Amino acid sequence: MRCIAGLETPLAGAITVAGVDAIAEPRASHRQLGFLADSFGVYSALGVRQALTYAALAHGAAPAAAAAAVAPVAERLGLAAWLERPCAELSRGQRQRVAIGQALIHRPQLLILDEPASGLDPEARAGLAALFRGLRAEGMTLLVSSHILAELDEYSTHMLMLRDGRVVEARALAAAQPATAMRVLRLTLVSPLGEARDWLVREVGLDARAVDARTLELTLVGGDEEQAALLARLVGAGLRVSAFGEHRENLQQSYLKRVAAGGVSA
Amino acid sequence: MNATLAARNPEFLRQLWLEFSPARLLGMPAVLALIGAAAGLADPDALPTVAYAGFVLLVWVYGARSASGALLDEVAEATWDAQRLSSLTPWQLTWGKLAGGTLYAWYGGAICLATWAVSTLALGKPLPLTHGVGVVATGIALQAAALIAALVAAGRGVSARRGGGWWLVLLFAWPFVGGLPFESQRVLHWWGVEIGVSLFWAASAVMFAAWLVLGAKRLMAAALQVPQRPLAWLGFLAWLAVYGAGFLDQGSGAWRVAFAGALVALVAAYAALVVEPPTLARWRRLAAAADRGTALARAPLMAVALAAALACASVATLLTADGPTQRGWGDVGLPLTWALLALRDLALACAVFWGPRPRRAESATVVLLVVLNLVLPWLLSSAGLDTLAAWLQPIGQGGAGGWLGAGIAALQAALALVLARLRWQSAAQGAA
Numbered sequence: 068m069r070c071i072a073g074l075e076t077p078l079a080g081a082i083t084v085a086g087v088d089a090i091a092e093p094r095a096s097h098r099q100l101g102f103l104a105d106s107f108g109v110y111s112a113l114g115v116r117q118a119l120t121y122a123a124l125a126h127g128a129a130p131a132a133a134a135a136a137v138a139p140v141a142e143r144l145g146l147a148a149w150l151e152r153p154c155a156e157l158s159r160g161q162r163q164r165v166a167i168g169q170a171l172i173h174r175p176q177l178l179i180l181d182e183p184a185s186g187l188d189p190e191a192r193a194g195l196a197a198l199f200r201g202l203r204a205e206g207m208t209l210l211v212s213s214h215i216l217a218e219l220d221e222y223s224t225h226m227l228m229l230r231d232g233r234v235v236e237a238r239a240l241a242a243a244q245p246a247t248a249m250r251v252l253r254l255t256l257v258s259p260l261g262e263a264r265d266w267l268v269r270e271v272g273l274d275a276r277a278v279d280a281r282t283l284e285l286t287l288v289g290g291d292e293e294q295a296a297l298l299a300r301l302v303g304a305g306l307r308v309s310a311f312g313e314h315r316e317n318l319q320q321s322y323l324k325r326v327a328a329g330g331v332s333a
Numbered sequence: 334m335n336a337t338l339a340a341r342n343p344e345f346l347r348q349l350w351l352e353f354s355p356a357r358l359l360g361m362p363a364v365l366a367l368i369g370a371a372a373g374l375a376d377p378d379a380l381p382t383v384a385y386a387g388f389v390l391l392v393w394v395y396g397a398r399s400a401s402g403a404l405l406d407e408v409a410e411a412t413w414d415a416q417r418l419s420s421l422t423p424w425q426l427t428w429g430k431l432a433g434g435t436l437y438a439w440y441g442g443a444i445c446l447a448t449w450a451v452s453t454l455a456l457g458k459p460l461p462l463t464h465g466v467g468v469v470a471t472g473i474a475l476q477a478a479a480l481i482a483a484l485v486a487a488g489r490g491v492s493a494r495r496g497g498g499w500w501l502v503l504l505f506a507w508p509f510v511g512g513l514p515f516e517s518q519r520v521l522h523w524w525g526v527e528i529g530v531s532l533f534w535a536a537s538a539v540m541f542a543a544w545l546v547l548g549a550k551r552l553m554a555a556a557l558q559v560p561q562r563p564l565a566w567l568g569f570l571a572w573l574a575v576y577g578a579g580f581l582d583q584g585s586g587a588w589r590v591a592f593a594g595a596l597v598a599l600v601a602a603y604a605a606l607v608v609e610p611p612t613l614a615r616w617r618r619l620a621a622a623a624d625r626g627t628a629l630a631r632a633p634l635m636a637v638a639l640a641a642a643l644a645c646a647s648v649a650t651l652l653t654a655d656g657p658t659q660r661g662w663g664d665v666g667l668p669l670t671w672a673l674l675a676l677r678d679l680a681l682a683c684a685v686f687w688g689p690r691p692r693r694a695e696s697a698t699v700v701l702l703v704v705l706n707l708v709l710p711w712l713l714s715s716a717g718l719d720t721l722a723a724w725l726q727p728i729g730q731g732g733a734g735g736w737l738g739a740g741i742a743a744l745q746a747a748l749a750l751v752l753a754r755l756r757w758q759s760a761a762q763g764a765a
Contacts, residue, residue: 072418076631078617091627093558097420108411112351123418124343169415188526 068212072102085176098127101170105181109165111155115146118154119168126173133172140168144197160191167195171202178202180211184218196221197236216318226318228325236325240318252285252294253278254301255310263306271300284314342425344416348403348433361441369448378456382451382622385468388442392472396438397479403434404483413487423554427480431549435476442472467535470542484552485608523579524586540576544569545712552608560622560630563637566601570641573597588652594645595668597640599675603633610695611683613760639672639679646672650739666739670728673742678702680749687756 070077071084073093082089085099110118116137123133141147144164149157154165163186171178184192184201198210199222213219219226228236256263259280267275267285272288287293298311349549366388372383416426435643446469450460518741519530551565575593581589609615622631646668653666681701706726713722725747727738 073558074417076618077621079621081592091560094422096418097418100418101420102415104414106411108407108413108415110412111410112348113347121343121347122415122419124340124346125416125421127420130340131432166415175378309711323496 068102068210069183071177071210072100072179073097074102098173099175099256100177100179101173101175102168102179103170103181103183103187107163107166109154109157109162109169112152112153115141115150115157115165116150118165119172122169123172126175128173134174136174140172143201144168145194160187162189163191167198171207174312175207177208177210180209182215183215184213184215192218193221216322219318223318228322249288250285250294251308251314252287252297253282253312254285254308255282257281257307257309266304270304271297273297281309340428342433343420344421344426344429345433348429348436352433352437358440361437362444365441365444365448377452380452381449381456381458384445384452388445388449388472390467391438391445392424392435392442393475396435396442396472397475399435399438400431400476401479401483403430404480404487408487417557418695423557423559424550426557427546427550428554431476431480432460461531463531463535467531467538468537470535472546474538474542477542477549479673480549481545481552484549484556488552488556489610495509508590524581536575540572550596555609555707557764560627562629563632563634566634570594570598570601570638574600574645585652588649591645591649591652592668595642595649595672598642598645599671602635602642602675602679605638606679606682606698609634611635611679611686612694613691615686616757617688618681635679639676642672642675643669666736667728670738670742672707673730673746674726677742677749678706680746680753681705684749684753687753687760737746 069075071082071089073084073089073096076090084096087096087099089096110121113121119137120133123136123137124130125273128136129299138147139148141150144167146161146164146168149161150183154162157165163183167180167183184195187195196218199211202269203209203222203224209222211223223240225239226236227234260283264275264277264283267273267283276284276286285297287297298308301311302306338349343451366381368387369380373380395691404413407416421429446465450465463731485545517524520527521530521533522528523533549563549567551561554561571594574590574597577593577597578586583589584592605658611633619631619633622628649668650666682698685698686703688694690697710726712721713719713725724741
């Protein structure tokens with residue numbers, strides 16, 4: 068991350084940020100990106116308005132544009148009431164929001180965040196996730212590093228798993244997949260499975276795996292229509308269904324599955 | 334917000350916000366007025382001296398500390414990375430910190446300087462303009478040197494609490510504290526020209542201030558990962574060579590410049606070992622840059638200085654006939670022997686840094702070089718093994734000297750280079 072941000076020069080390879088060679092022109096690439104480090108800092112002696120204004124100016128914004136950018140960012144981050152307050156008087160969560168504001172006030176194309184939610188309470192984390200979803204919807208690319216995988220489920224579209232500096236796995240997450248892509252379903256019956264699994268494989272042609280005595284995991288290619296049709300067929304065949312729905316694997320489960328498969332040594 | 338200032342240098346504007354509050358703005362002249370009144374009432378003749386001392390304390394001491402703090406406070410507050418990530422240019426950050434961070438010191442210093450000038454005139458003495466230029470330039474030089482020390486400290490991960498060694502730069506200013514060189518009526522000879530000592534030192538202070546500001550900008554660019562060719566570094570060494578050669582009173586002009594150039598480049602090469610330790614990562618980045626054809630933009634200061642030393646020493650050796658006639662510095666091959674021994678030392682330093690214990694490389698390098706250059710030759714010499722001592726240290730009394738000395742130094746340098754190469758290859762295999 069520090070190499071992408073231009074804080075370190077890589078030992079090998081090339082880095083391009085929004086078309087700019089980050090090794091040859093680090094200062095030009097900095098206009099295109101924002102970075103929130105794990106050990107972020109804010110200027111304690113400056114007021115929130117001054118800190119945000121300085122961040123905008125330091126990223127190349129014109130003075131008038133910098134002054135105009137402060138209020139919307141402060142509003143978005145819930146800092147509007149604290150603009151004239153020195154950063155030293157803010158709580159950790161508020162200082163974190165100031166740091167995020169400093170990273171995104173110049174509207175970067177790429178926002179890099181290292182452990183952005185560490186030290187935040189659940190309410191602040193939820194607010195952070197909402198902010199990131201909003202930025203994503205506006206077209207900003209966010210690159211987030213976190214050891215709290217449940218937090219990433221809230222807003223991530225793609226997962227990149229690294230081990231010893233090498234990519235172990237890279238894929239789109241369920242939320243980013245098209246509605247007609249392959250989906251994993253869980254079917255729970257009122258009574259034990261009996262012949263249900265064999266019937267599904269033989270008659271419907273689905274890959275089915277028993278999760279427990281009454282639950283099967285199915286892989287269906289298709290969208291909501293195909294899922295509804297399958298449910299109708301199951302009920303029509305006399306299966307007493309107590310639960311049926313899509314089962315989404317979260318990042319934590321993906322990671323642990325990868326660990327169990329030997330791709331990552333935990 | 335001053336729009337022009339904000340557009341020209343946001344860092345200077347930020348420093349302005351930090352440095353000037355109404356209380357501080359009023360506090361400085363109030364305190365200085367009290368001190369001036371006390372001094373004036375006690376002894377009106379002492380007022381210029383008190384004002385001068387105030388300037389030295391504020392601009393030289395407090396200013397150097399402020400220049401260092403302008404960077405190390407960023408490190409302490411964990412805002413340095415964010416600043417390195419901005420799109421401010423190295424020059425904007427350098428003068429923003431140098432001029433902005435020391436603004437309050439200069440505010441008080443300007444009051445002291447004005448008091449000094451007015452009280453000097455009031456006593457019927459001539460205004461020592463040269464002296465004024467000298468102390469102001471020395472202040473800028475010290476502040477730039479303190480910023481350089483802070484940049485080196487930040488690059489080496491030195492804790493901000495340890496101060497970054499800003500006070501060390503004041504040691505260089507000690508001879509000037511009394512202002513004597515700037516007031517001296519004596520003359521000196523430089524390049525055969527007779528110049529007043531006060532004028533010479535004032536001009537020297539101005540030149541050193543300019544080079545130190547440029548040096549701070551160069552180190553700032555390195556901290557911001559901005560590729561840069563070592564032209565400023567070479568320019569500084571060339572200027573030092575010409576400056577130092579002016580004090581030599583024997584030999585032709587070309588020999589004096591080459592000889593002084595070899596000396597200053599050697600000192601610079603060892604200094605660069607401290608400023609930019611030859612870590613494996615740094616040299617791997619250099620190798621990667623070489624693959625991209627941009628090695629010159631990532632050239633380590635140590636290698637550039639060493640190359641300059643070898644070149645100057647070779648020229649001085651070729652021009653030996655133009656050198657001093659009596660034996661001593663004009664010995665055939667002496668500058669080359671020095672440069673080759675430096676090559677040996679720096680190659681050994683690389684071998685230590687690229688070895689299996691890089692964390693202790695700095696202390697291990699210091700111990701190795703002290704043992705190799707001082708302890709072992711002394712021990713061998715004391716034990717009566719003079720020939721062996723001369724082979725280990727082929728300069729100085731008892732050393733082989735001449736072309737034989739240069740040959741021995743070349744052999745040692747070659748062995749050290751082979752060792753460094755083996756360590757490099759071993760490290761490369763380990764990384765693969």
